[in-house]
Amino acid sequence: MSAEIxxxxxxxxxxxxxxxxxxxxxxxxxxxxxxxxxxxxxxxLVIIAACLVSAGCMGSTGAESGGESLAGSAWTLLSYAAGxxxxxxxxxxxxxxxxxxEDGRVTGSAGCNGYGGNYVFDxxxxxxxxxxxxxxxxxxxxxxxxxxxxxxxxxxxxxxxxLEGDRLVLLDANGTPVLTYERxxxxxxxxxxxxxxxxSYSCNASMVPVISGTTVxxxxxxxxxxGSAGCNSYGGAYTVDGSALTVGxxxxxxxxxxxxxxxxxQEDxxxxxxxRVAGxxxxxxxxxxxxxxxxxxxFFEGAA
Numbered sequence: 001m002s003a004e005i006x007x008x009x010x011x012x013x014x015x016x017x018x019x020x021x022x023x024x025x026x027x028x029x030x031x032x033x034x035x036x037x038x039x040x041x042x043x044x045l046v047i048i049a050a051c052l053v054s055a056g057c058m059g060s061t062g063a064e065s066g067g068e069s070l071a072g073s074a075w076t077l078l079s080y081a082a083g084x085x086x087x088x089x090x091x092x093x094x095x096x097x098x099x100x101x102e103d104g105r106v107t108g109s110a111g112c113n114g115y116g117g118n119y120v121f122d123x124x125x126x127x128x129x130x131x132x133x134x135x136x137x138x139x140x141x142x143x144x145x146x147x148x149x150x151x152x153x154x155x156x157x158x159x160x161x162x163l164e165g166d167r168l169v170l171l172d173a174n175g176t177p178v179l180t181y182e183r184x185x186x187x188x189x190x191x192x193x194x195x196x197x198x199x200s201y202s203c204n205a206s207m208v209p210v211i212s213g214t215t216v217x218x219x220x221x222x223x224x225x226x227g228s229a230g231c232n233s234y235g236g237a238y239t240v241d242g243s244a245l246t247v248g249x250x251x252x253x254x255x256x257x258x259x260x261x262x263x264x265x266q267e268d269x270x271x272x273x274x275x276r277v278a279g280x281x282x283x284x285x286x287x288x289x290x291x292x293x294x295x296x297x298x299f300f301e302g303a304a
Contacts, residue, residue, distance in 0.1 A: 070100040070119075070126075070161070074283075075168050075181035080151055085176065093141050096151055098181060099283055101243060105294050107281045110148040112138035114199075114286050116296035117155070126161045126170065134200040134207045134299050154178045191220040191240055191280060195227070196287050196300035201270055207299060213260045216270055218300060225274075229267040231257035236275075245280045245289065273297045 077096035079087040090096055090111075097108035100119060106128055107116040115133035119126060131152060138144050159173040166183040198216035200207040210216055210230075217227035226235035229252060236250035250271055257263050278292040289298040 070121075070163065070168075071102045072100065073168075074099045074184040076184040077151070078180045078182055080147075080154055080180075081176065081178040082150075087177070087180065091141050091143055091147055094144055094147065096148075097184060097283065098155075099281065101281065103243070103279070103294065105279075105281070105290065107288055107296070108283060109286070110151050111144050112136055112148050114288060114296075114299050115152060116281070116288055116290065118294055124160055124162070126158055128155050128158050130295065131156055132202075132205070132207055132296050135209050136199065151179070191245070191282070191287070193221075194285075194302040195219045197303040198270065198298060198300050200299045201266075201273060202295065202297040203269065205295075207296065211260055211262055211266055214263050214266065216266075217303065218274070229270055230263050231255055231267050234271060240280070243279050243281065245277050247274055247277055250275050270298070 075098045077090050077098070079089050082088045094111040095109060096111050099107050101107070104118055104120065105116060106119045108114070110133055113134040113136050115131060117128050117131035119128045121127075133152060154172075155170075157172045157178065158170045160171040160175065162169040162171065168181040168183070169177050170179040170181075172178050196218045198210050198218070200209045202208075214230040215228055216230045218225055219227050220238060220240075223237055223239070224235060225238045225247060226233070228234075232253040232255050234250055234252035237248040239246050239248075252271065273291075274289070276291055277289040277297065279290045279294070281288045281290070285302040287298075287300040287302075288296050289300075291297050
């Protein structure tokens with residue numbers, strides 16, 4: 001009994017540290033994209049990671065319940081808890097998904113925007129942290145943005161899970177079911193083929209949309225990636241192994257564009273992030289690239 005209490009306290013401490021960092025990221029969304037602020041966020045992450053390691057909290061990320069594992073599974077949301085605790089079915093015409101990767105990442109669609117985060121576990125306890133999403137606005141069907149906001153809020157409150165066959169239930173700290181999913185087909189894993197158009201990129205620990213009037217693309221094939229960075233064309237080599245992705249030295253043309261405002265800063269930021277990617281996730285015609293820390297940095301959609 002004493003060992004179980006110790007593990008429970010340890011996990012609660014771990015959740016508190018992650019929630020502290022998540023609150024910091026939320027505040028960072030109000031700031032402009034500066035290297036100084038990004039460095040501060042990275043520094044805080046290093047401190048939190050050190051605390052978790054020293055507490056023995058950085059164990060396996062492949063959560064298990066009833067002998068089954070979340071790692072490598074994909075789910076489609078059926079219902080979520082309303083403010084009064086009642087289960088509300090997902091709006092007709094919308095799809096909310098969650099894909100748990102082998103390396104401790106959870107990604108998917110929140111109905112309008114794509115999102116990503118990290119997950120850790122201890123027995124049947126589960127914490128989903130560092131959640132970030134793109135910043136698009138959808139108007140149809142009515143209520144889709146309210147549903148999305150509620151889903152992401154509940155996802156961050158998860159403290160435990162129940163996994164039984166093709167049904168996954170996520171529970172809050174009080175043991176109340178808040179999100180109920182059914183099993184979905186595994187996500188695609190190939191990069192090659194489509195041209196990907198950038199929708200948003202990481203800035204100050206949040207995802208900001210591409211500047212209106214600019215188009216940033218990426219096409220992967222035969223070990224080379226290239227496209228438009230918004231003003232200049234670019235190219236480089238890449239290697240992919242499962243969900244791991246590495247992009248080598250990138251070259252670009254040498255034009256300078258004045259319009260729209262900020263296009264060159266956006267281009268520099270895009271190419272820098274592309275050169276530092278460490279993984280990828282493809283789901284439902286959308287591509288998310290992540291850095292070595294598992295943080296979503298570039299979010300694309302398959303171009304028509």
